[in-house]
Amino acid sequence: MSGLLFLVRRLGQALLTLLGVILLVFILFNWVGGDPATILAGKMASAQDLANVRHQLGLDRPLWQQFLDFVGQVLRGDYGESWSTHEPVSAIFRSRLGPSLTLLIPMLILETLVAVAVALLVAALRGSWLDQGVRMVSTVAMSISLLVYIIVGQYVFAYLWGWFPVKGWSDSVLTNLRVYALLPVLLGLLVSVAPSIRLYRSFILEEIDQDFVRTARAKGLSERRILFVHVLRNAAIPIVTNVLMGLPGLLTGAFLLERFFAIPGIGREIILAVERSDFPLIKAITVYVAMATLAVNFLGDLCYRWLDPRVGLE
């Protein structure tokens, strides 16, 4: 398949999926949930109020027209106003993105570094008591709800011992990184690192039994060189893929951490929006995140083709 044809086909597929997401969100919010006007107008609304709200939201028009309106909103990136604060949804999204990224980017970098380091270590010592121990500890650690880590961590480190502020946020990115984001990042790391270690360990072990490793060993290379140069380079592809796949998650923020530590990010905004039934906000975020996911997948496929010439041949 020629490169251009592949590009066009893949792009078309992504756009089709995006259309599917828009349709799903539309069906979910305009049909499955019943009449959105009853939620916006409240329980005490009269029939006249309801009719007014319906007219204002355009719900009295045919469904296909409403759907086209929604597609138009997505194309323009303008999702109207929030039902609860009457701020434009795009403005909310923009202002909440910064705090979420301040929290999540350090978390992603630290998590990748720690997980790769520990995975390399336990893969090199596979079968030893350390490997068994890490496996056992991470299984048990993963089975404790992340809520418990956050509750206990916030109570012990911030409230009891006073090493960190219990909650809060400032306008300066530097202060946030130094003071307010510290404990949430560490707790997030604690929660997310165990599954990553298990995953990366399996990626590395898959490479460690390959023929090229035996060849390298037969050449007389040191175990360290084999592990860090030959094995890691090959295991890097699935690891990088996994990190890339995590990127769209940056847009949803960290729901629980942001809520516990009162960080004004997107995750906290989503939870508030669900509590307040703020439909435009939830719809907008869902579509934004799906777009990001599809874009990352698309770019990831292009990278693959570029990195590994065999991919295009199938």
Added chain:
Amino acid sequence: MTVQMDSSMRSESAWSLALRRLWRDPVGRISLGVVTFYLVLVGMVLAGWLGTRWNDPVAVNYAPPTWFVSAANRVTLPAGEAWDRTLVVPLYGWTDPLEPLWSEARAAAQRIQPEPVSYRLTLPFGADKWGRDVGQKVLKGTQTSVWVGLVAAFVATLIGTVLGALAGYYGRVVDDLLNGFYGVLTSIPYLLLVFAVAAVLQQKGVGTLILILGLTGWTGVFRLVRAEYMKHRTREYVLAAGALGASHGRRVWVHILPNVGHVVLVQFSQNLVGFIKSEVILSFLGFGVPVSSVSWGSMLNEAQNELILGKWWQLVVTTVAMAVFVTASSLLTDALRDALDPRLNS
């Protein structure tokens, strides 16, 4: 030449072999035991033999946990005490505008003459803010969480298996459509999708929770079952069944399904763990079980506020109950995978 078949010559079925392999693995045996113990507990709570008094105030507020009970472990509160009101208003020489109502209420309380209630001072697992027994609550909470996880996992596995089988077996348009749907669902992060559905459904309850988790969580099963069916549909035994006149439906459900059953079972047990974790988060945030019920998530929600007051027992009891079950289920999933996939065993 005919060979006489008797029971001793019949070869063991793959499933009983797998069960035997599972039993030989100490981790598999112990985790199976723990999971079975929890399932029995859930069954007993569902049947109404255990945990029925979780909503009764049986102890004083925040009664601490202790296992060494002295003889005088009860306090009897005089009845009707709640009606005595320290009046601030008369101090200023005013008459209390509510006094007629209060005297009426006091008179009514006198007429009823409620029994003095006795409350326990300590409980084995302590009490919560309202004096409810944490031991009883954790039984009921375990039932809710595990039950939601089980039924939702069943729903998700059923949807994923049926759609995966259709997509993998028939291919072409069916596959394109279902795979497109899969692509749509997986391009939205799981927890965000769950929140969106929770926001739309607007009502809380165990049924809603099961619906949310089951309808959003089938994609993993779908992907694996579809891949298995694509592999199996051209195998000789399926072609042979077709040549003998077996219909497509028969080939899909009778011939191939038992051969991919191990994938389905492992996915079910993996979903169970995932759904329980999601249920706990949803209920913690207040989008899950209603206040008239209790689950691990709603208990953790109460425990968060109690911890600041130094009342740690509800948090510890809930965390341990959940961690033991989830650890056992995860280990059982791994052990099942090893036992069911003969290629992994030499």
